[in-house]
Amino acid sequence: MKFAWKKILPIGAAIIMVLLLIAWGWTGLGTASFVRTTLSGLTLGSLFFMVAAGLTLIFGLMDVLNFAHGAMFMLGAYMGWQFYTNPTFIFGISPLIFAFASGLMLLPLIKPALIRWEINSKLQQNLPRIAYALALLMIFFAFNQLDIMGLADTAMVAITTTTADNPLAELSAQEPLLRFWVRPALMLVSGALIAFATAKPGDKTEFAVAEKTTQKWIIVAALFVATVLLTAFREALPETVLLMNGNLRFFLAMIVAVLFGLVFGGIIEITLIRPLYQRATFIVLMTLGLSFVIREVVQVLWDPLAYQMVRPPFFAQPGKAETVLEWFRNGNSTLNIFGVTFPTYRLFIIALGLVMFIFITLLMTRTRLGMIIRAGVQDPEMVEALGINVRQVFTFVFALGIAMAALGGIGAAPFIPVQPLMGDQFQMQGFITVVLGGMGSYVGAFIGALTLGLARAFGDYFALKLSLSPAIAEASTVIIMIIVLLIRPSGLFGKKE
Numbered sequence: 001m002k003f004a005w006k007k008i009l010p011i012g013a014a015i016i017m018v019l020l021l022i023a024w025g026w027t028g029l030g031t032a033s034f035v036r037t038t039l040s041g042l043t044l045g046s047l048f049f050m051v052a053a054g055l056t057l058i059f060g061l062m063d064v065l066n067f068a069h070g071a072m073f074m075l076g077a078y079m080g081w082q083f084y085t086n087p088t089f090i091f092g093i094s095p096l097i098f099a100f101a102s103g104l105m106l107l108p109l110i111k112p113a114l115i116r117w118e119i120n121s122k123l124q125q126n127l128p129r130i131a132y133a134l135a136l137l138m139i140f141f142a143f144n145q146l147d148i149m150g151l152a153d154t155a156m157v158a159i160t161t162t163t164a165d166n167p168l169a170e171l172s173a174q175e176p177l178l179r180f181w182v183r184p185a186l187m188l189v190s191g192a193l194i195a196f197a198t199a200k201p202g203d204k205t206e207f208a209v210a211e212k213t214t215q216k217w218i219i220v221a222a223l224f225v226a227t228v229l230l231t232a233f234r235e236a237l238p239e240t241v242l243l244m245n246g247n248l249r250f251f252l253a254m255i256v257a258v259l260f261g262l263v264f265g266g267i268i269e270i271t272l273i274r275p276l277y278q279r280a281t282f283i284v285l286m287t288l289g290l291s292f293v294i295r296e297v298v299q300v301l302w303d304p305l306a307y308q309m310v311r312p313p314f315f316a317q318p319g320k321a322e323t324v325l326e327w328f329r330n331g332n333s334t335l336n337i338f339g340v341t342f343p344t345y346r347l348f349i350i351a352l353g354l355v356m357f358i359f360i361t362l363l364m365t366r367t368r369l370g371m372i373i374r375a376g377v378q379d380p381e382m383v384e385a386l387g388i389n390v391r392q393v394f395t396f397v398f399a400l401g402i403a404m405a406a407l408g409g410i411g412a413a414p415f416i417p418v419q420p421l422m423g424d425q426f427q428m429q430g431f432i433t434v435v436l437g438g439m440g441s442y443v444g445a446f447i448g449a450l451t452l453g454l455a456r457a458f459g460d461y462f463a464l465k466l467s468l469s470p471a472i473a474e475a476s477t478v479i480i481m482i483i484v485l486l487i488r489p490s491g492l493f494g495k496k497e
Contacts, residue, residue, distance in 0.1 A: 045453025046353025050408025051430035054401030060440020068291040070427025076406025077413040080253040088154040095231040099184035102223040103191020114201035124202040131197035138190035152301040250312035257410040265402025306417035315345040438491030
């Protein structure tokens with residue numbers, strides 16, 4: 001019973017505090033100001049949670065502090081914006097990414113055989129180095145003379161030539177198909193070489209779980225088939241996508257952002273994170289450097305400019321809907337809520353954050369995968385002994401965290417400008433959210449994100465009303481974190497070590 005009280009005390013205190021704030025705000029601010037400020041706070045809170053959800057998942061389960069998480073949020077926004085505006089860039093480079101992932105996914109298939117090799121220690125040390133060097137050489141030739149800048153420019157061409165009624169824009173000329181086939185082939189070989197090097201052939205200290213390989217071959221085959229199809233139809237697919245309904249195209253943009261996050265996150269974990277698990281400081285430095293590299297690459301491709309993604313038609317039709325049913329029928333840009341005119345896309349952001357929270361909760365508490373993840377965190381050796389590859393589980397967790405950040409990025413793109421620094425702006429709030437809610441607690445991250453969003457919104461309101469400096473409102477989130485940590489050093493839902 002004592003444990004139960006300790007568990008529900010933070011929730012009860014949070015509910016009582018929220019109810020008191022609602023009562024005070026409703027009577028003191030007036031209905032219109034209170035509703036508008038509250039909805040704005042919930043919008044910000046959802047954006048904070050979209051960043052913090054992946055952070056808390058990765059850190060809480062893998063003990064990896066990912067300082068490149070904001071960059072992944074930004075990449076998701078750019079990928080979704082590029083796909084929605086003109087997907088020529090996406091279809092131009094995706095065959096290379098999928099081919100590389102196909103080769104990389106050979107790791108669990110070849111590792112059991114490679115670690116049984118009988119080779120001398122000198123060759124054992126040099127083989128991975130040679131494989132890495134050859135892989136980098138293959139990647140260089142795969143991207144050599146590829147007009148990446150021309151592909152990236154297609155979205156900017158579309159901005160100046162595209163309208164809602166005429167979504168087709170001038171597509172950049174792509175190289176002949178027969179010549180392009182060489183590039184994904186080289187990326188496939190480079191991925192296989194990195195898998196070979198990561199497997200550490202001949203290293204008897206390595207441990208490989210004996211498991212069924214049918215599912216692994218299915219994944220490799222699916223990635224290979226996707227590579228072939230994307231390569232064969234890379235010129236026809238952009239035009240097909242641009243002729244689609246805007247709402248469907250936006251939905252596909254969200255799926256593309258999630259898939260990009262899964263593939264890119266898996267590649268990052270296998271190639272950069274996995275070799276450094278025993279060196280936490282190195283992971284911090286590596287992810288911090290990775291964030292700088294990603295930001296500079298984005299600025300080279302799309303210039304350090306701010307782009308505004310067009311909202312899908314479902315949230316962009318002129319006029320104000322008086323009811324939710326009218327909004328669903330007409331796709332109005334605003335909705336009447338208790339006499340307040342509020343943008344419907346902001347309501348979508350709130351709903352997206354809620355859906356993300358429900359998904360994580362169901363995944364971690366109601367699925368076998370969630371049980372394996374939690375068991376792998378508590379006792380990885382025992383889980384390995386049961387025939388489950390914990391490293392692959394951690395790869396999936398990291399990839400899922402990145403995919404969630406990418407989904408948050410595309411969800412935020414029609415609301416905030418798409419620019420290289422957008423990830424940095426939200427990553428700090430994501431870290432504050434994770435610390436406030438408790439390290440590793442997704443429930444705490446959700447409550448903390450909503451708390452910070454509401455604090456920021458009401459801080460902005462009072463700063464404007466009382467003619468105070470905007471810096472006071474910006475500091476409100478940090479002040480709340482300090483107060484909570486003074487009372488509960490482990491956070492609202494954190495556990496004492």
